[in-house]
Amino acid sequence: MSLTTFDKIISDRGSRYAVSGGPATTRAEAETLLAELKKNKRFAKATHNTWAAILSGEAVRDDDGESGAAQIILQMLERAGLDDHMIIVTRWYGGKHLGGDRFRHVVDAVRHYLAQVGH
Structure with a gap:
């Protein structure tokens, strides 16, 4: 398993974001991959580890409490x-609600990841 992580890419009102990913077919x-990420205590203690994947044509996802992300x-x-x-997309909640900005940060985090891995 090959997990790539870009940490501390976004900070807004105390909330911090990272993005990770890697190949998965099942x-x-x-x-x-998620377990590998959570081996790092900082990521295990994050408020949300929201993820999605298209696995052999099947869409799977988990909001991990960040509804809609x-x-x-x-x-x-x-x-x-x-x-x-x-x-x-990992988020550490900073104490202030971000409203719709939280979705913009998810988009920006995924864009960052895709750009870094050549997509």
Whole structure:
């Protein structure tokens, strides 16, 4: 399993964001990538590890409490044509509600990841 992480890419009103991802063709492989990420205590203690993947044509996602965020990741994966790949957006809540800006940050985090991995 090959997990790539870009940490501390966005900071807004105390909330901090990171984005990670890697190849996955099955739900088990996706869960292994998530477990690999959470081996790092900082990521394990994050408020949200929201993720989505298209695994052999099947869309799977988990908001991890950040309602609606996984759907955004999934749509961006579909638009990029990135199958058999998982993207995880991590957020550490900073104490102030971000409203709709939280979705903009998810989009920006996924864009950052896609640009860095050449998509």
